[in-house]
Amino acid sequence: MVTARLPGALVGRERELALLEASLDTAQSGRPGITLVVGEAGIGKTRLVDEGAVIARAAGMRVLRARPTVPGGSRWSSGAESTARSASSHSAT
Numbered sequence: 308m309v310t311a312r313l314p315g316a317l318v319g320r321e322r323e324l325a326l327l328e329a330s331l332d333t334a335q336s337g338r339p340g341i342t343l344v345v346g347e348a349g350i351g352k353t354r355l356v357d358e359g360a361v362i363a364r365a366a367g368m369r370v371l372r373a374r375p376t377v378p379g380g381s382r383w384s385s386g387a388e389s390t391a392r393s394a395s396s397h398s399a400t
Contacts, residue, residue: 317358320351327359335366 317324323344330342342359344352360370 317351317354320355320358323355324358327355328362331359331363331366331368334363335368 327342327344330340333340344356346352356372360372363370
């Protein structure tokens with residue numbers, strides 16, 4: 308995996324970043340999968356995902372992200388479904 312990083316330290320997330328990098332390695336090898344990052348507000352989910360996106364793009368991978376369709380809610384399925392459709396249509400080409 309290419310090692311590209313955002314400026315500034317990612318503190319206390321070595322384990323989570325290693326798991327994310329393992330998911331990226333799996334995807335890069337051609338095996339399908341999905342990675343969900345969940346947790347309480349303010350614990351660094353966005354920063355972790357941003358870091359993973361930088362690593363993935365540096366490796367030449369396409370990055371797709373979904374967010375809740377309702378602010379503060381858990382109704383993200385329509386965003387995830389459209390992301391999945393988008394990924395399927397791109398992988399077929």
